[in-house]
Amino acid sequence: MTIYRLGVLAGDGIGPEIVRAAVEVFKTAARKTGVDIDWVNLPMGWEGIKHHNDPLPEITTETLKNTHGWILGPHDSAAYPPEHKNKLNPSGALRRKLDLYANIRPAKTMPGIKSVVEEADLVIYRENTEGFYADRNMYNGHGEWQITEDVVLTSGVFTRKAVERIAHAAFKMAMQRSKKVTIVHKANVLRLSTGLFLKVCREVAEQYPEVTVDDYHIDAMAAHLVRRAKDFDVIVTENMYGDILSDLAGELAGSLGLAPSINSNDHLAMAQAAHGSAPDIAGLNIGNPTGMILSTVMLMDWLAERHNDPKLKETGRLVEQGLYQSFEDGVKTKDLGGNASTSDFAEAISERISQSVLR
Template sequence: MHLVTLIKGDGIGPSIMDEAVKVIDASGAKIQWEEAHAGLGAHEKFGTPLPDATMASFDKTRVAFKGPLTTIVGTGFRSINVALRQKYELYANVRPAKSWAGVKTRYDDVDIVIVRENTEGLYAGLEHYLTPKKDIAESLAVVTRAGSERIIDYAFKYARENNRQKVTVCHKANILKYTQGLFLDVARETAARYPDIQFDEKIIDAACMHMVMDPKKFDVVVCTNMFGDILSDLTAGLVGGLGLIPGANIGNDAALFEAVHGSAPDIAGKNIANPTAVIMAGAMLLNHLGEHKAANRLIKAVEKVVSEGKYVTPDLNPHSKAGTIEMGNAIVDAME
């Protein structure tokens, strides 16, 4: 039995997470869920977006399954996602984007995994004003050798363990010669230790162009925090949108799994939110726990339902009368 912290989140979070839990429970894996709270709902109920009880649960389980959270707007509140990643050193953000049968896009053979450094870079949160008038602001991009080594080594190990052929580092070392230059230097050093994996390096703006023109040129992509954030949304667009993209946040002794899309409060409670991304994040969770058979059953069931296009949410098929709950039920049925 695996003990997992369950954070349903805000907006559409509870509805899509209910379907994900239903599907995971039907997969054959033995999960004991320990529900905790975070985000806007937690702030309204407990006076803080990240209650101590939630942190205590994650401290104990070291594995969390999380729905989308609304970041509180206002002084003193920062992104809960960033806070969790930094506290638990969840340094590797893994976002796979793969073409789906039944989802019409410009390409039908995309299979790219973005490996994004998750704790440093411009998202380290080191910002301040330089003048009392607050008319000049400065953000510090922090890139360390240790942080670069662990994320780039993770990317190469991921490629090797998942039978991937190539790792591409995306950078801006031609302009940011210290921070991005350090990241690129470490990538070159690391690549030399993995002679069985092809290595490529691309300047980030050129990488965006090439990725749109010919996605087949990319396999595993590793980059610093903000570039990874942007590229993972780009790859989502190549395969049908954020509603299909799962994410894993991996550290040395803790991991958090989630959909990468937002909380979409405008469609909360309407039974139309697409649960695919968070269900596929559940498959990543199962693989992390060693429940590979259950993960494979889940993935095949989701692929079957999406391919058939009958019991899917309207964003996947405008003619579908099915909603979030009906899609979850169809995936459970497909596993049986």
């Protein structure tokens, strides 16, 4: 039987609390399904600075290369000492160093949770390594230049290789869902850069004749999400547009605090909630662990597919089912109008997992 080695990077702010909650509910589910997981705690953020003078120590990065995947808690890089602020934040550094080119962010309405839209069940595939993000679109250096005190230039990078691989990832997911992909771009203005993104995505689409394809400009897409989110299934777009749209979609579906994601390449995956570290409530045991828990569900699904292990899929299903049942039963954290603490919420999910019946 495979022993799955999963890294645990607790992070900053509410990170240790929500990551602990996620690990606990998955330990409960794994015991029930018979999955053997070795949880490996690794320093990151303030813990890394304290013990290694680095928010992402080399020992952490090197260890992660030999894991099956990992959980990344939120970081508070804005508060790091000056010598660390100019570095890539831990999340960006891991995406870049390990070439985690796909940022996959679902937005789904949930039982018992009030949402802005009546119904949504979509997933955004965000290209994670290029585009207009100056901190990660250059091999060496930084993609912004201050020419004079009053003039700044910035670059956007788009390559066929990067667009092809995120497009293939999106279309493969569409084949497992409703066979519909929406390409988001701004090719009417950024004709060469996002024009290439649109062109290459359209070329990849020809290899998936069963999938229906449409495309929208980024500004129009934001309006369409607000008005008719339920009409979209798989969305593929470049780095910055994907970041913006996924935050919008998460809030429309209920709350950004509920929004999960994974960052992956063909061999490694990192579970990471879409929200920040909320340092103002750190240590109060009131943070909402839902985004972190559902991100870990995504990690289990990703691992299940790559290792052909249905027990991993069942482990994630038990956790997701326990979480939704908790919501339906009125067990919610303070941000959702409830009074459950972070640990209370995790305990409620674990209780429902223990009572559940395996398929």
